[in-house]
Amino acid sequence: MSIYLNNAATSWPKPQPVSDAVYDFIVNRGANVARGSASMRDIQSLDYIFSCRQKLAELFGGYEKCDPRFVTLTSNITESINIITKGFIRPGMRAVTSSMEHNSVLRPLRRTESEGISLEIVQCSMKGYLDPAMLKKAFSQRADIAIINHCSNVSGSLQNIADIAEVCRESGVPLVIDCAQTGGIVRVNAEELGAAAVCFTGHKGLFGPQGTGGIVWDPEFAKRCSPFIEGGTGSLSHEEYQPSQMPDKFEAGTPNVPGIAGLLAALEWIESEGMDNIRKKEEYLGKMLEEGLKGIGGLKIIGPSSDDDPRLPVYSVNLREKDNAMIARALSDIYGIETRPGLHCAPIAHRTLGTFPEGALRISPGYFNTADDISHTVSALAEIAKH
Ligand SMILES: Cc1ncc(COP(=O)(O)O)c(C=O)c1O
Numbered sequence: 001m002s003i004y005l006n007n008a009a010t011s012w013p014k015p016q017p018v019s020d021a022v023y024d025f026i027v028n029r030g031a032n033v034a035r036g037s038a039s040m041r042d043i044q045s046l047d048y049i050f051s052c053r054q055k056l057a058e059l060f061g062g063y064e065k066c067d068p069r070f071v072t073l074t075s076n077i078t079e080s081i082n083i084i085t086k087g088f089i090r091p092g093m094r095a096v097t098s099s100m101e102h103n104s105v106l107r108p109l110r111r112t113e114s115e116g117i118s119l120e121i122v123q124c125s126m127k128g129y130l131d132p133a134m135l136k137k138a139f140s141q142r143a144d145i146a147i148i149n150h151c152s153n154v155s156g157s158l159q160n161i162a163d164i165a166e167v168c169r170e171s172g173v174p175l176v177i178d179c180a181q182t183g184g185i186v187r188v189n190a191e192e193l194g195a196a197a198v199c200f201t202g203h204k205g206l207f208g209p210q211g212t213g214g215i216v217w218d219p220e221f222a223k224r225c226s227p228f229i230e231g232g233t234g235s236l237s238h239e240e241y242q243p244s245q246m247p248d249k250f251e252a253g254t255p256n257v258p259g260i261a262g263l264l265a266a267l268e269w270i271e272s273e274g275m276d277n278i279r280k281k282e283e284y285l286g287k288m289l290e291e292g293l294k295g296i297g298g299l300k301i302i303g304p305s306s307d308d309d310p311r312l313p314v315y316s317v318n319l320r321e322k323d324n325a326m327i328a329r330a331l332s333d334i335y336g337i338e339t340r341p342g343l344h345c346a347p348i349a350h351r352t353l354g355t356f357p358e359g360a361l362r363i364s365p366g367y368f369n370t371a372d373d374i375s376h377t378v379s380a381l382a383e384i385a386k387h
């Protein structure tokens with residue numbers, strides 16, 4: 001049996017009701033959405049989508065009393081961020097982001113630079129934190145949008161999103177939050193923060209299937225974005241132009257209904273398990289791992305320490321001059337422990353943390369790990385460190 005410690009990439013295993021729901025949808029239901037005869041099966045498909053939107057609106061503090069129309073369902077957060085960057089940013093604008101971003105933010109923004117948009121990347125601390133005062137300074141020039149990571153997928157650094165949002169509100173800059181690592185784990189309230197958009201992915205802390213994600217919109221910001229893809233919506237079929245009504249505006253083509261059925265089951269499972277309980281257990285395992293790692297000679301934990309800094313249990317480490325890919329391979333081949341070496345699709349975060357270009361070995365426990373998994377991993381790393 002392997003020990004899975006790569007939950008920052010995707011959570012695994014999924015709760016049983018998630019795979020049951022995907023299976024049940026494919027085997028017993030399977031109707032498309034708003035593209036049938038209004039049979040019971042058609043209505044059930046529609047109900048999955050509606051209920052999932054509603055739960056996501058409630059989870060992320062959606063606008064206008066959690067109106068589900070202002071939740072867009074996507075395939076992942078990368079698509080969510082692209083909908084916003086391609087739908088909102090225009091030549092002449094200035095975009096601001098942080099030096100802890102994932103490539104799903106950096107690459108779409110870098111592309112806009114060739115189209116006459118200026119990009120400012122605000123430098124974060126060596127522990128991976130964005131100082132709201134630095135963000136404010138970046139807003140002293142024109143700023144049309146800020147896209148900010150809530151928690152680093154490299155170091156687990158958890159940003160002070162309330163203060164960041166306040167700076168954005170004071171300066172009138174629309175704030176887009178990348179909640180890939182925090183969705184389902186840390187409470188986020190889009191309307192209270194005054195965020196323009198909260199983006200999430202379904203397959204990490206939300207425990208849903210891969211191929212799910214979305215955006216919770218401020219309705220005013222949604223109006224200012226053009227659709228990224230256009231096509232059939234199962235609504236207003238007489239119109240030759242993409243409808244402007246939500247949620248159809250940003251959702252063309254047949255959605256991933258089996259995935260959405262699974263995501264809905266995952267959201268119900270999170271509710272029954274309790275989000276705070278899930279976070280507490282993950283943090284307990286993280287602290288146990290951190291304590292164990294601190295005792296290994298020559299091993300350096302990158303970024304924050306849970307004694308002093310707000311963080312989630314995503315740990316990146318380096319072991320003396322050892323190549324982190326070789327360590328990951330040894331952990332996997334000899335001990336059956338799954339981790340992730342390299343740059344984690346976040347080269348600028350590694351530059352910020354001082355680990356570019358060599359990267360690091362990332363160990364990210366999840367809810368289904370046990371204290372034994374952590375002890376085995378610490379012992380395995382201690383053995384590797386000795387040789
Ligand atoms: C902080 C962050 N943003 C964005 C992404 C991209 O997620 P997805 O591949 O689900 O689009 C990830 C995935 O690791 C991430 O950790």
